[in-house]
Amino acid sequence: MQSSSLYIERNSGLHALHPLTKLALLGLCLVLAFALPDIRWLLAAFGLLLLPLAAWGRILAPFARSGFSIILPFVISLALIQGFFAGGDTALLTLGRFAFTWEGLLAGLTVSARLLVALGGTLLLMLSTRPDHLMLALTERGLPQALGYIVLTALQIFPRFQDRARVILEAQQARGLETQVNLLRRLRLLVPLIGPLILASIVDVEERAMALEARAFSRPGQKTSLISLHDSGFQVLLRTGLLLAALALIVWRLLPLVRA
Amino acid sequence: MITLKHFGYRYPNTEAWALRKISLEIPDGQFVGVVGANGAGKSTLCYALSGFAPHFYRGKTEGRLHLNEVDVLESSLGDLAGEVGLVFQNPFNQISGARYSVREEIAFGLENLGLPPSEIETRVSQVLAQSDLSELAERSPFALSGGQQQRVAIAAIMAMQPSVLVLDEPTSQLDPHGTREVFANLDALTQERAATVVLASHKLEWLAAFCDRVLVLHQGRLVADGEPAQVLADEVLLDYGIGGTRYTLAARAAQQGGLVSAQRALPVTLDQAREFFR
Amino acid sequence: MNGFRKEFSTLTLVLIPVAIAINVAIGQLAITLKLPLYLDSIGTILVGVLVGPWAGAITGFLANVVWTLSGLFPQAIAWAGVAAIIGALAGAFGRAGWVNSWSRAALAGIITGFVAAILSAPIAAYVFGGVTGTGTDAVVAMFRSAGLDALGANLGQGAVSEPLDKAISFVVVWAVMLALPLRFKNRFGNVEE
Ligand SMILES: Nc1ncnc2c1ncn2[C@@H]1O[C@H](COP(=O)(O)OP(=O)(O)O)[C@@H](O)[C@H]1O
Ligand SMILES: [Mg+2]
Numbered sequence: 001m002q003s004s005s006l007y008i009e010r011n012s013g014l015h016a017l018h019p020l021t022k023l024a025l026l027g028l029c030l031v032l033a034f035a036l037p038d039i040r041w042l043l044a045a046f047g048l049l050l051l052p053l054a055a056w057g058r059i060l061a062p063f064a065r066s067g068f069s070i071i072l073p074f075v076i077s078l079a080l081i082q083g084f085f086a087g088g089d090t091a092l093l094t095l096g097r098f099a100f101t102w103e104g105l106l107a108g109l110t111v112s113a114r115l116l117v118a119l120g121g122t123l124l125l126m127l128s129t130r131p132d133h134l135m136l137a138l139t140e141r142g143l144p145q146a147l148g149y150i151v152l153t154a155l156q157i158f159p160r161f162q163d164r165a166r167v168i169l170e171a172q173q174a175r176g177l178e179t180q181v182n183l184l185r186r187l188r189l190l191v192p193l194i195g196p197l198i199l200a201s202i203v204d205v206e207e208r209a210m211a212l213e214a215r216a217f218s219r220p221g222q223k224t225s226l227i228s229l230h231d232s233g234f235q236v237l238l239r240t241g242l243l244l245a246a247l248a249l250i251v252w253r254l255l256p257l258v259r260a
Numbered sequence: 261m262i263t264l265k266h267f268g269y270r271y272p273n274t275e276a277w278a279l280r281k282i283s284l285e286i287p288d289g290q291f292v293g294v295v296g297a298n299g300a301g302k303s304t305l306c307y308a309l310s311g312f313a314p315h316f317y318r319g320k321t322e323g324r325l326h327l328n329e330v331d332v333l334e335s336s337l338g339d340l341a342g343e344v345g346l347v348f349q350n351p352f353n354q355i356s357g358a359r360y361s362v363r364e365e366i367a368f369g370l371e372n373l374g375l376p377p378s379e380i381e382t383r384v385s386q387v388l389a390q391s392d393l394s395e396l397a398e399r400s401p402f403a404l405s406g407g408q409q410q411r412v413a414i415a416a417i418m419a420m421q422p423s424v425l426v427l428d429e430p431t432s433q434l435d436p437h438g439t440r441e442v443f444a445n446l447d448a449l450t451q452e453r454a455a456t457v458v459l460a461s462h463k464l465e466w467l468a469a470f471c472d473r474v475l476v477l478h479q480g481r482l483v484a485d486g487e488p489a490q491v492l493a494d495e496v497l498l499d500y501g502i503g504g505t506r507y508t509l510a511a512r513a514a515q516q517g518g519l520v521s522a523q524r525a526l527p528v529t530l531d532q533a534r535e536f537f538r
Numbered sequence: 539m540n541g542f543r544k545e546f547s548t549l550t551l552v553l554i555p556v557a558i559a560i561n562v563a564i565g566q567l568a569i570t571l572k573l574p575l576y577l578d579s580i581g582t583i584l585v586g587v588l589v590g591p592w593a594g595a596i597t598g599f600l601a602n603v604v605w606t607l608s609g610l611f612p613q614a615i616a617w618a619g620v621a622a623i624i625g626a627l628a629g630a631f632g633r634a635g636w637v638n639s640w641s642r643a644a645l646a647g648i649i650t651g652f653v654a655a656i657l658s659a660p661i662a663a664y665v666f667g668g669v670t671g672t673g674t675d676a677v678v679a680m681f682r683s684a685g686l687d688a689l690g691a692n693l694g695q696g697a698v699s700e701p702l703d704k705a706i707s708f709v710v711v712w713a714v715m716l717a718l719p720l721r722f723k724n725r726f727g728n729v730e731e
Contacts, residue, residue, distance in 0.1 A: 005607055005608055006607075006608075006609040070612055077669035078668075081669060081675065084682070085682040098683065108667065111666070111667030114667075115667075119612060131607055147596075147600065149356075149555075150558070150600050151555075151600055152359075152360075153357030153358050154554075154558035154559055154562075154600070155604055155607060156357050156360075156400075156402055158558065158563060158604070158608070160352075165563040165567050169567065169571075183574070187706065190571070194564050194580070197564075198560055198581075199718065201560065202553070202556065202584075202714075202722070204353055204556070205549065205556055206549065206722070207350060208556075209551070210307075210312055210346070210348070212551075213312070213316065213338075213548055214346040214347075214369075214417065215341065215356060215368055215369035216338065216342060216372035217356075217372055217548060218337065218338050219341055219373065223371050223374055224374050224375060224376060226363075226371060226381065273720075273721065
C-alpha cells in the first residue's frame with residue numbers, strides 16, 4: 001500500500017550516486033532527446049548509455065518493464081497518427097482517402113525514440129533514488145522546505161486516499177454505477193460519493209497542521225537533517241561535465257539556426 | 261511549573277467560553293489526569309497548555325497562563341514547540357508524512373529544532389528502545405497499525421524532550437497492553453526527567469493507577485482537583501457524566517446493597533478494591 | 539510577494555498534499571469508472587478557491603510533479619505549468635465570488651477549461667509529437683483526419699474535453715464549499731461570505 005513511488009531498493013553504484021548527479025544525468029538525457037538529429041542516434045543513446053546504466057544500477061528488468069509500458073501507448077498513437085497524417089510519398093497502406101506512409105511512420109517512431117530517451121533518464125533517476133533523498137538534495141540547494149514537505153507527504157498519503165475511494169466505490173457498485181450507460185446519471189451518482197471523501201479529508205487538515213506545529217515545523221531558524229547524502233569531489237566534477245555536455249549539445253544544435 | 265490564573269478561553273465566532281476562570285498550579289514532575297464528559301473542555305485545556313489556543317485557533321483569552329517564566333499567551337508556537345509537547349488521539353494525522361521510516365519520523369521534530377545530527381541519532385535510538393519500537397525503526401510509518409503509529413507519535417514528541425507533555429486521549433486507539441506501556445513510559449518520564457505530564461482520558465482506571473493528581477472539568481470549569489483516590493471516588497462524578505472506575509462503581513453498589521460497611525473509603529484501583537472487598 | 543506569504547500558513551501547507559491526494563484518488567476513480575472526463579484537478583481548484591491564486595498554482599504544479607514521481611503518469615510534469623495556471627484561475631474566480639453559485643462556477647469552469655486547452659495543445663503538439671499517450675488520442679486522430687494539423691487537432695481535442703471537465707470540477711468544488719463548515723472556511727479567507 002505504501003509503495004507510491006517507483007523507487008526500488010538495490011545495492012548499486014547508481015543508487016549510491018548523489019541525487020543531484022542523477023538529476024544532471026537526467027538533464028543531459030532531456031537535451032539528448034530533443035537535440036539528437038535522427039532515430040539512429042537516439043536509439044544508440046538509449047542502447048549504449050541508458051541501458052548499461054540501468055544494468056549498472058541492477059534495475060534493468062523494472063527499467064525495461066516500466067519503460068515499455070509507458071512508451072507503448074505513445075508508440076501506437078504516434079505511429080498511427082503520424083503515419084496517416086504527417087505526409088510523405090511512400091504509401092505503405094491506403095485506407096479510403098488516407099495513406100499510411102513510410103515517412104510518417106518514421107517521423108512517429110523518431111518522436112517515440114525522443115520520448116524514450118527522455119523517459120529513460122527519468123526512470124533511471126526515479127527507480128534508483130528515494131524521493132525523500134531527492135527532496136533533501138534539492139532542499140540543501142535552496143528549494144523551500146515546504147515544497148519538499150508537500151511532495152513527500154502527497155506521495156505517501158495518496159494511496160491511503162485511493163483505498164478510501166475504492167471502499168466507497170465497492171459499496172456503491174451494487175447500485176450500478178459502472179453499468180449505468182447514461183453519463184449524466186453516472187455523474188449524478190458519483191458526486192454524492194466523492195463529496196464525503198473530500199469533506200472527511202479536509203476536516204482532518206486542522207489536526208494534521210497542529211501535529212506538525214507540535215513538531216516545531218514552523219520554528220524559525222536553521223534546521224538539520226538526520227540523513228546525510230554522500231557526495232564527492234569526483235561527483236561534483238561529473239555533474240559539471242554532464243551539464244557542460246548538455247550545454248555543448250544545445251549550442252551545437254542552435255548554432256546553425258543562429259548563423260542562418 | 262505551570263500556572264493558570266483565572267484563565268478563560270473562547271473559540272472564534274462562539275458565544276460560550278470553552279474554558280472559564282481556571283486557576284491552577286502544576287509543579288514540575290507531576291503526572292496529572294484530566295477527566296470530563298464529552299464537550300467539557302478537556303481538549304481545549306490541552307490546546308491552551310500547549311499554546312494552540314489561542315495561537316493556532318485564535319479566539320479570545322482572559323486571565324494568565326505561564327509556563328515557568330514564559331508567558332504562553334505571548335509566545336509563538338515555534339518557541340513553545342520545544343517546551344510543550346502535544347499528542348492527539350488520531351494516529352494517522354500525527355504522522356508527518358514527510359519521512360520514510362519510523363526512525364526518520366521520530367527525528368523529524370529534532371531536525372526542526374536544529375539539533376546536531378549526532379545528538380538526533382542518540383536521542384532517536386534512546387526513544388526507540390524506551391518505547392519498544394526498535395524493531396519497527398526501518399519500517400514506513402504508513403505500514404504500521406494504528407496502535408503502533410500512536411506509539412511512534414508519542415515517541416516522536418518524547419524525543420523532543422519537552423518539559424511539559426500534554427496528551428489528549430492518546431490511548432483510545434490502544435489495547436490494554438499498549439495503554440499500559442504508554443502510561444508506564446509517561447510515569448518514568450515524570451520520575452526520571454521531572455517532566456510534567458498532563459493527560460486527558462476516559463480511562464479512569466489507568467488514571468487512578470498512575471496519576472499523582474486528577475482534574476475534573478465540567479462545562480469549561482474546573483470543578484474538582486485532587487488526589488485520584490479522592491476525586492475519582494466522589495459520587496458527584498456521576499452528575500458530571502463521567503461515572504467512576506469500575507472498582508468504585510462496584511464498591512458503591514456493594515455498599516448500597518449493605519454488603520460492605522458504608523464507612524469504608526471507596527477504592528479507585530485494583531489493589532484498593534482487593535483491600536475493600538477483603 | 540505579500541499575498542504569497544499570507545496564503546502560506548501551516549494549515550495551507552497541510553491542505554495542499556491532501557488536495558493532491560484528492561486529485562489522484564478521484565482522477566483514478568474516473569478512469570476506473572471509464573468516465574470520459576479527467577476529474578483530476580478537483581483538489582487543485584478547491585485549494586485555489588479556498589486559499590487563493592498562489593496556493594492554487596503551487597497545488598497544480600506540485601500535483602503534476604507527484605503524478606510524475608509516483609510513476610502513475612510520468613509525462614504529467616510537462617503540463618505542470620498549465621496545472622499551475624488552472625489553480626491560479628480557480629483562486630481568482632473564487633476571490634471574485636464566482637464559486638458562490640453553481641451556474642457561475644460552471645461558467646468559471648468552462649473558461650478555465652478553454653484556457654487549459656489552449657495552453658496544453660502546444661505542449662502535446664511540440665513536445666510529444668501531437669499526442670498525449672492517453673485515450674484522448676483517438677479524438678486527436680479524428681481531428682487530424684478532418685484536415686487539422688497537430689496543433690489544431692490537439693486544440694480541438696482540448697476544446698472538446700477540457701471545458702466540460704473543468705465545469706463539472708468547479709461545480710463539485712462549489713458543492714464542497716457549501717458543505718464545509720464556515721469555521722473552517724474562515725481560516726483561509728479567499729472567499730468573503
Ligand atoms: N474549534 C472549535 N471551535 C468552536 N468551538 C469548539 C471548537 N472545538 C471545541 N469547541 C467547543 O468547545 C467546548 C469544549 O470542547 P472540547 O474541549 O473539545 O471538549 P472535550 O475534549 O472535553 O470533549 C465544546 O462546547 C465544543 O463544542
Ligand atoms: Mg476532546
